[in-house]
Amino acid sequence: MTEAAYDTGNIFAKILRGEIPSHRVYEDEAVVAFMDVMPQGPGHTLVVPKAPSxxxxxAAPSTFGPLFSTVQKVARAVRKALNADGVTVMQLNEPASGQTVYHLHVHVIPRFDGIPLKPHTGTMEKPEVLAENAEKIRAALGS
Known part of the structure; x- marks a missing residue:
């Protein structure tokens, strides 16, 4: 099985380079976390390593330490910020799994008892809702 080459024109690479705006909630030298514009629930956040894969x-094994320590930090903040009952953490690989953007990323989705995830339909959330949720998560990360 031959792996496809990394495409530097993918949407997350463009977000990382600042070519496409995003509602960032966290950034350090290795990782960026930002709001998913097509969320499966309120507060759906993506955690993306800066290293291309x-x-x-x-991915290089050295990517995983910084990535998953940030996933944990963001998951705690998302749960607190949205007053969620739990958090779903998902990571998809290749088309058969549902991956649609080919840059390594982890979904952090706050969950609420009795409320299912919305389907990933391509419907974009209102920018003001994304901005409000991003502010809540940034505040929770700071506390």
Missing amino acids: RNLLD
Whole structure:
């Protein structure tokens, strides 16, 4: 099985370079976290390493420490900020898994008892809702 090459024109690479705006909630030298513009629930956040790789299958092992320590930090903040009952953390690899953006990323989605995830339909959230949720999460990260 041949792996496809990393595409530097993918949307997350463009977000990392600042070519496309995003509602960032966290950034350090290795990782950026920002709001998913097509959330499966309120507060759906993406955690993305700055190092280029299509997904978990081709990423350098050194990517995972900074990535997953940030995933934990963001998951705690998302849960607190949205007063969630739990958090779903998902990471998809290749088309058969549902991956649609080919830059390694982790979904952090606050969950609420009795409320299912919305389907990933391509419907974009209102910018003001994303901004409000991003502010709540940034505040929770700061506390």
